[in-house]
Amino acid sequence: MHFQWYPGHMTKAKRMMQENMKLIDLVIELVDARIPLSSRNPDIDELGKHKARLILLNKADLADDKWNDAWAEYFRSKGFSVVKVNSKKGGGMKSIHGVIQEACREKIERDRKRGILNRPVRAMVVGIPNVGKSTFINSLAGKSCTKTGNKPGVTKGKQWIRLNRQVELLDTPGILWPKFEDQQVGQKLAFIGSIKDDILQTEELGAQLIRFLLDNYPGVLESKYTIEEDNDVYVTLSRIAESRHCLVRGSELDTEKAALLLLDDFRNGKMGRLTLEYPPEV
Ligand code: G4P
Numbered sequence: 001m002h003f004q005w006y007p008g009h010m011t012k013a014k015r016m017m018q019e020n021m022k023l024i025d026l027v028i029e030l031v032d033a034r035i036p037l038s039s040r041n042p043d044i045d046e047l048g049k050h051k052a053r054l055i056l057l058n059k060a061d062l063a064d065d066k067w068n069d070a071w072a073e074y075f076r077s078k079g080f081s082v083v084k085v086n087s088k089k090g091g092g093m094k095s096i097h098g099v100i101q102e103a104c105r106e107k108i109e110r111d112r113k114r115g116i117l118n119r120p121v122r123a124m125v126v127g128i129p130n131v132g133k134s135t136f137i138n139s140l141a142g143k144s145c146t147k148t149g150n151k152p153g154v155t156k157g158k159q160w161i162r163l164n165r166q167v168e169l170l171d172t173p174g175i176l177w178p179k180f181e182d183q184q185v186g187q188k189l190a191f192i193g194s195i196k197d198d199i200l201q202t203e204e205l206g207a208q209l210i211r212f213l214l215d216n217y218p219g220v221l222e223s224k225y226t227i228e229e230d231n232d233v234y235v236t237l238s239r240i241a242e243s244r245h246c247l248v249r250g251s252e253l254d255t256e257k258a259a260l261l262l263l264d265d266f267r268n269g270k271m272g273r274l275t276l277e278y279p280p281e282v
Contacts, residue, residue, distance in 0.1 A: 004196075010177045017047050017174045020124055023158065024170065025107050026052040026100065030127035030136060033063035033084065035276050036071045038188040039128055041176040052103045052121075053080045058132040060084040061091060067275035074279035087136040096140060100167055121167050122160070126174035130194050133173035137161070141169065188276050193267045206259025207233045209266060217274060224271050237262075 021027075027048040032039035036057060055075045060068050072082040081103040085092035101108070104121045111119055127133050141161050159171040178194060180186045189195050190205055191212075210233040213220050222229050227239040234255070240246075241258035248254040265271055 005177045005180070013175055013177055014043070014047070017044075017126070017176075020158075020170060020174060021047055021051065024051065024122045024124045026054060026104055026121055026123040028054045028056060028100075028123050028125045028169075030056045030058045030125065030131045030133055032131050032192055032194075033057040033060040033068055033071065034192055034274065035188045036075070036279075037277060038185040039131055039178070039192070039194070041128065041179055044126060044176055048126075052107060054099060054103050054123075055080045055082050056092075056136065057082065057084045058087055058127075058136060061086040061089065062269045062273060064273050064275040067278060070279050071275075074281065085136070087132045087139045090139055093139060097164065097167065118165065120162070120165065122170070123167060124170040124174055126176055128176050128178040128189075128194065133175075137169065137171070137173060191263070191266065191276060193263070202263070203237075203256045203259045206255075206262050207237055209262060210236050212276065213271075213274075220271050220274070224265065 027044065029040065029044060029048075031037075036055075057063070057068055057071055068084050072084060075082045081099050083092050083095055083099050085096075087093075100121060100123065107121065111117070125133050125137055141163060160168040161171050162168050178185075178189055180189070180195070186195065187205075187208060191209055210221065214229060214231065214233070214236070218229065221227065221236060221240070225240045225243045227236070227243050230236045230239070237255050237258055238253050240262060241253040241255050244258060244261055246254040246257040246261065248257075266274070
């Protein structure tokens with residue numbers, strides 16, 4: 001799902017988030033493991049400041065695992081609980097319940113002292129569009145979960161998904177607005193496909209991705225497209241076009257088509273597991 005964000009959307013999203021925050025104990029925030037900082041909106045730190053916090057490095061299957069671990073360490077050092085997950089295939093899901101209990105230990109302890117036993121933790125999933133919120137909720141909830149709330153005859157309220165006796169999840173995820181203002185951030189969001197291609201210059205974006213890959217993952221383009229990498233990104237792009245027979249009018253190289261193919265291959269993990277940004281301290 002893609003969104004065009006305007007100030008009005010952001011105000012509405014923020015208001016919804018503030019309302020929902022009152023109902024929950026735990027914020028489950030999804031980030032894209034390939035760009036863990038650029039795919040988050042730090043405003044969530046203010047909105048969720050009195051809540052237990054869990055960060056999921058989602059799409060961990062598409063990111064470099066060495067960096068997944070470094071990012072997990074980074075977020076833990078900032079006080080978050082962290083789990084690496086692949087919501088699409090279910091990887092990492094088994095440990096989630098244990099980590100939720102751990103993240104909410106203070107709340108559970110507080111309840112216990114007040115004599116409240118077995119009150120389930122209430123959680124909400126949040127993240128920018130396309131980060132995998134729905135996929136994650138479906139994967140975690142499976143088919144066996146019961147929905148509560150919105151019973152016939154009862155005033156329309158929030159729907160909760162009862163995951164087990166300990167956890168209930170708000171069934172609609174909170175949508176955070178991505179931070180386009182920073183050009184670098186916008187570029188990385190575009191690389192992973194979170195910003196519509198038609199508002200971008202495909203060829204320029206492809207060239208920027210080539211620059212990143214040449215600098216950080218030398219050899220990747222060479223082995224993927226059987227080409228010799230050149231430090232001039234447009235030469236490399238032309239070689240990809242040549243190698244993949246991207247042609248216009250039968251003979252001219254179609255570098256725009258090559259750029260599209262390159263971006264698709266990257267987004268679908270066909271170049272291997274690649275991380276696009278690294279934790280600040282490293
Ligand atoms: P959203 O609710 O946050 O907007 O995201 P959504 O669940 O719709 O997921 C967006 C895309 O990301 C989907 O791909 C989904 O399959 C994919 N995805 C979610 N989690 C993971 C993950 O952990 N690993 C990988 N590799 N992909 C993930 P799509 O292209 O829209 O659909 P499809 O490819 O599943 O057909």
